[in-house]
Amino acid sequence: MNFPILSSLILLPSVGAFFLFFTRSNKQNNFTVKYVALFTSFVNFLLSIYLWILFDHTTSEFQFVEQRTWIDDFINYKVGVDGISILFILLTTFITPLCILSVNNSIKERLSEFLIAVLIMESFMIGVFCSLDLVIFYLFFEAGLIPMFLIIGIWGGARRVYSAFKFFLYTLLGSVLMLVAIITIYWLTGTTDVIELYSLGIEAKYQNLLWLAFFSSFAVKTPMWPVHTWLPDAHVEAPTAGSVLLAAILLKMAGYGFIRFSLGLFPIASEVFTPLIYTLSVIAIIFTSFIALMQEDIKKLIAYSSVAHMGYVTLGIFTIQQQGIEGSIIQMISHGLVSAALFLCVGVIYDRMHSRLIDTYGGIVSIIPKYSVLFMLFTLAALGLPGTSGFVGEFLILMGAFKDNFLVAVIASIGVIIGAAYMLWLYKRVIFGKLINNDLKKMIDLNRSESIILTSLAIPTLFFGFYPDPLINTIEVSISDLIETYNFRLASKI
Amino acid sequence: MTNLQLVFPEIFLSLSIMFLLILGVFKKNSSKIIQNLSLAVLLITAVITFNETIGINEVKLFNDSIIIDYLSSLMKIVTLLATFLVLIISSNYLRTFKIFKIEYPILILSSVLGMMIMINSNDLIVFYMGLELQSLALYVLATFNRDQIKSSEAGLKYFVLSALSSGLLLYGCSLIYGFTGSTNFNVIANQLGSSEYAITFGIVFILVGLAFKISAVPFHMWAPDVYEGSPTSVTLFFTMVPKVAALTVFIRFLYVPFLNLIDQWQMILIFLSIASMLFGAIAAIGQTNLKRLVAYSSIGHVGYALAGVATGTNEGMQSSVIYIIIYIIMNLGLFSCLLMMKRENQYYEKIEDLSGLSKNHPMLALSLMIILFSLAGIPPLAGFFAKFYVFKSVIEQSMYFLAIVGLLSTVVAAFYYLRLIKIMYFDKEKEKYDTDHGLWLKFSLTFSTLLILVYFIFPSQLIEVVSRINII
Numbered sequence: 001m002n003f004p005i006l007s008s009l010i011l012l013p014s015v016g017a018f019f020l021f022f023t024r025s026n027k028q029n030n031f032t033v034k035y036v037a038l039f040t041s042f043v044n045f046l047l048s049i050y051l052w053i054l055f056d057h058t059t060s061e062f063q064f065v066e067q068r069t070w071i072d073d074f075i076n077y078k079v080g081v082d083g084i085s086i087l088f089i090l091l092t093t094f095i096t097p098l099c100i101l102s103v104n105n106s107i108k109e110r111l112s113e114f115l116i117a118v119l120i121m122e123s124f125m126i127g128v129f130c131s132l133d134l135v136i137f138y139l140f141f142e143a144g145l146i147p148m149f150l151i152i153g154i155w156g157g158a159r160r161v162y163s164a165f166k167f168f169l170y171t172l173l174g175s176v177l178m179l180v181a182i183i184t185i186y187w188l189t190g191t192t193d194v195i196e197l198y199s200l201g202i203e204a205k206y207q208n209l210l211w212l213a214f215f216s217s218f219a220v221k222t223p224m225w226p227v228h229t230w231l232p233d234a235h236v237e238a239p240t241a242g243s244v245l246l247a248a249i250l251l252k253m254a255g256y257g258f259i260r261f262s263l264g265l266f267p268i269a270s271e272v273f274t275p276l277i278y279t280l281s282v283i284a285i286i287f288t289s290f291i292a293l294m295q296e297d298i299k300k301l302i303a304y305s306s307v308a309h310m311g312y313v314t315l316g317i318f319t320i321q322q323q324g325i326e327g328s329i330i331q332m333i334s335h336g337l338v339s340a341a342l343f344l345c346v347g348v349i350y351d352r353m354h355s356r357l358i359d360t361y362g363g364i365v366s367i368i369p370k371y372s373v374l375f376m377l378f379t380l381a382a383l384g385l386p387g388t389s390g391f392v393g394e395f396l397i398l399m400g401a402f403k404d405n406f407l408v409a410v411i412a413s414i415g416v417i418i419g420a421a422y423m424l425w426l427y428k429r430v431i432f433g434k435l436i437n438n439d440l441k442k443m444i445d446l447n448r449s450e451s452i453i454l455t456s457l458a459i460p461t462l463f464f465g466f467y468p469d470p471l472i473n474t475i476e477v478s479i480s481d482l483i484e485t486y487n488f489r490l491a492s493k494i
Numbered sequence: 495m496t497n498l499q500l501v502f503p504e505i506f507l508s509l510s511i512m513f514l515l516i517l518g519v520f521k522k523n524s525s526k527i528i529q530n531l532s533l534a535v536l537l538i539t540a541v542i543t544f545n546e547t548i549g550i551n552e553v554k555l556f557n558d559s560i561i562i563d564y565l566s567s568l569m570k571i572v573t574l575l576a577t578f579l580v581l582i583i584s585s586n587y588l589r590t591f592k593i594f595k596i597e598y599p600i601l602i603l604s605s606v607l608g609m610m611i612m613i614n615s616n617d618l619i620v621f622y623m624g625l626e627l628q629s630l631a632l633y634v635l636a637t638f639n640r641d642q643i644k645s646s647e648a649g650l651k652y653f654v655l656s657a658l659s660s661g662l663l664l665y666g667c668s669l670i671y672g673f674t675g676s677t678n679f680n681v682i683a684n685q686l687g688s689s690e691y692a693i694t695f696g697i698v699f700i701l702v703g704l705a706f707k708i709s710a711v712p713f714h715m716w717a718p719d720v721y722e723g724s725p726t727s728v729t730l731f732f733t734m735v736p737k738v739a740a741l742t743v744f745i746r747f748l749y750v751p752f753l754n755l756i757d758q759w760q761m762i763l764i765f766l767s768i769a770s771m772l773f774g775a776i777a778a779i780g781q782t783n784l785k786r787l788v789a790y791s792s793i794g795h796v797g798y799a800l801a802g803v804a805t806g807t808n809e810g811m812q813s814s815v816i817y818i819i820i821y822i823i824m825n826l827g828l829f830s831c832l833l834m835m836k837r838e839n840q841y842y843e844k845i846e847d848l849s850g851l852s853k854n855h856p857m858l859a860l861s862l863m864i865i866l867f868s869l870a871g872i873p874p875l876a877g878f879f880a881k882f883y884v885f886k887s888v889i890e891q892s893m894y895f896l897a898i899v900g901l902l903s904t905v906v907a908a909f910y911y912l913r914l915i916k917i918m919y920f921d922k923e924k925e926k927y928d929t930d931h932g933l934w935l936k937f938s939l940t941f942s943t944l945l946i947l948v949y950f951i952f953p954s955q956l957i958e959v960v961s962r963i964n965i966i
Contacts, residue, residue: 069954070953070954071953071954071957072954072957072958135882138873139873139874139878139950142872142873142878143872143873143874145872146867146872149912149915150919153915153916153919153920154919154920160920161916161920164912164916164920165909165912165916168908168912169905169908169909169912172872172904172905172908173902173905176898176901176902176904176905177898177901179882179885179901180885180889180894180897180898180901183882183885183886183889183897184889184894186886187889187890
């Protein structure tokens with residue numbers, strides 16, 4: 001492979017953004033601006049599909065590796081994918097065009113700036129998922145803060161300033177310790193190259209502190225209880241497209257980081273801290289599910305449900321079982337699709353009624369039936385009904401958990417029930433019931449672009465629910481290899 | 495006397511200053527000519543420095559009292575170029591206040607001469623002479639807008655406090671002379687040993703003086719008032735150029751004679767660094783005047799630069815030099831923006847005046863945003879790399895406390911940079927500012943913004959330039 005496909009994936013959205021930079025958005029050319037962005041991100045999606053086709057899933061080696069000297073004798077620009085990361089790249093390139101398509105009604109002013117931010121965000125996110133150097137990873141990881149801060153702050157709701165600041169400072173605070181850890185790793189081993197570090201290993205006595213430093217960053221980003229509080233604020237205030245990006249892609253960076261770095265680099269420490277992760281995950285699942293139950297704001301409810309779902313993810317990762325980790329990755333992909341769809345669903349009714357409160361709605365099933373059907377589908381997917389991708393993920397995670405720790409698995413299973421409770425109750429209150437609010441009668445059903453977006457999210461949700469093989473095939477070998485090295489390193493204490 | 499060509503830049507600069515002074519006195523309305531000539535002089539001096547001395551490994555002149563090596567050549571060139579940019583973008587500002595006079599460029603040139611002598615010094619007396627020459631010129635510059643009471647106040651305050659610190663510094667020099675019998679750095683280095691503790695007193699006094707000049711906490715009190723009161727173009731000069739010279743002296747003074755006493759001064763430097771980083775970050779939060787805010791932010795940045803020096807290694811010192819160079823570029827951009835906030839002959843320097851800038855002046859706001867994110871140290875902008883190199887060398891020495899405190903204070907500092915961005919981007923717009931800026935002002939803003947933005951593509955170049963510094 002001579003064609004630098006990964007670098008193209010990273011660069012292409014930025015190039016699109018660069019072109020948009022020269023087109024001032026006004027009423028006349030909003031259309032062009034949008035289609036330039038859409039085109040760029042769609043081409044990027046096709047490119048990533050091409051990447052998936054070329055991807056050889058029988059090996060756990062990193063593929064499409066590109067390496068270039070970046071800072072002499074210090075850091076190389078190195079990217080590559082394996083089974084773990086490729087799905088996240090696909091998710092990113094899949095969600096971004098849908099985001100761009102969804103901005104029709106919600107973003108009224110400074111459209112081109114908004115799309116620039118979204119595209120640059122895409123570049124950074126793809127960079128996070130395919131960088132094979134810790135410093136490069138950190139660079140992309142942190143750089144994503146800038147566009148997201150602007151998306152929340154400029155185009156957000158009433159309390160956007162507070163939320164944008166909270167988002168930025170929380171995640172920055174979490175990440176600085178990771179930077180210390182990365183530099184420390186460099187001085188301990190003489191490299192920041194992930195592949196080399198995998199083979200070198202890190203001395204056992206340093207692992208605990210380094211693990212904690214990485215954890216501080218990933219825990220905030222995941223977000224895990226008790227540092228999740230930025231997420232509901234950020235979600236509620238962000239514009240629909242921003243919430244979608246945040247829920248579908250940003251949150252996955254941490255889960256990915258846990259698998260790639262915490263398990264891959266610090267097996268001994270991971271073993272030590274597994275109880276911590278279990279505890280926090282279980283609290284997240286149960287506690288935030290209850291909080292979600294009591295929310296009056298639809299977006300906030302979905303935000304809390306995200307925290308609970310990410311609790312399953314962290315739980316699954318640290319079971320260090322084949323099923324557990326596979327389940328976590330599928331859960332992340334599924335959550336990426338479903339939560340994106342749910343936020344878009346909220347966006348649809350918010351655009352019409354300008355309210356996110358559950359009380360405003362009720363009894364709209366007969367007014368907007370098409371919407372109600374799709375919303376139903378995603379509600380069921382979120383609570384993990386068999387036949388949706390949500391089920392596959394949760395089921396595998398719980399299976400892995402039962403193998404590792406019975407008690408934790410039982411408690412986590414209870415979370416599934418609460419999850420069903422808050423999602424179904426939400427659905428009941430919004431869609432069914434008596435039609436009290438007369439303004440609702442004027443609501444119109446999904447328009448064309450909204451139907452396209454929601455359907456294109458519904459298809460993979462159902463498809464992977466019935467037939468998760470393509471996903472599992474892709475990740476299987478990489479994960480079994482990861483677990484093998486993990487156990488080997490654990491036994492030999494490096 | 496064969497090596498006189500090595501000090502040719504200084505000789506040329508002093509002769510030019512005298513010539514320009516005479517020209518200014520005898521020719522009426524010559525401020526424009528003097529300004530242009532001064533610019534030429536700065537450039538020529540930089541070129542001479544580059545040609546004559548950049549390749550020199552290490553030569554000492556005049557009884558070893560002056561040292562010409564790569565560090566001094568590089569820092570002199572940085573000083574000269576930075577001054578060039580300051581001078582070239584300040585002319586419109588000065589015209590607005592009707593203080594576009596011949597003294598301005600001449601004073602700046604004299605202060606630069608002082609800094610060059612400081613940078614060259616290998617001897618306490620030479621160093622002190624350079625320092626005083628630069629300070630005296632700076633006092634006058636601070637009061638340059640003499641019709642304004644704030645400017646005069648700034649100058650007076652600066653003078654009184656600076657004189658005090660010079661006194662302390664001189665006292666430290668005399669202590670060191672008393673215990674080692676020499677003012678020459680190399681001789682001092684050889685005389686260490688028996689009277690170690692006594693010498694520590696000397697070091698502390700000199701460090702106090704230097705910390706004052708570079709405005710490190712707890713000797714920073716003058717900076718906010720002086721920066722606020724001085725004309726903006728002079729503030730720009732204050733925040734950039736003297737710090738280069740002071741940092742060089744810091745490096746030279748600590749690394750040449752006293753490297754063996756690192757146990758004695760390392761703690762002091764770590765304290766200065768931590769205090770500056772934290773104080774700069776926390777105190778800036780409450781500010782409402784942009785120039786005051788910049789003052790606190792520059793205090794913070796000095797803290798980071800000193801963190802590199804505190805390591806006592808070549809890499810640490812190099813990372814400080816990188817830091818200060820990137821900092822200069824960022825500050826240049828920041829002040830270019832400040833100098834663009836002008837409406838009908840009035841400059842605006844309150845934080846609220848930024849509000850809604852993104853609507854009225856999208857390009858200006860975008861540049862300022864990039865600069866602010868870079869100052870906050872967010873990747874992939876240049877400011878991140880500056881911090882990254884510093885912390886890399888700090889962690890190499892296992893100084894984790896310094897690294898963690900430093901990084902945590904970047905989070906605090908990010909708050910007030912974000913606040914500025916918030917005001918620009920999230921708030922309601924006000925009246926538009928003038929857009930008829932000078933070409934050079936636009937150039938310096940574009941230049942610095944682009945440099946910050948694309949630095950991550952070519953990070954090796956700057957490292958290469960700096961990595962030739964080798965004084966240990």
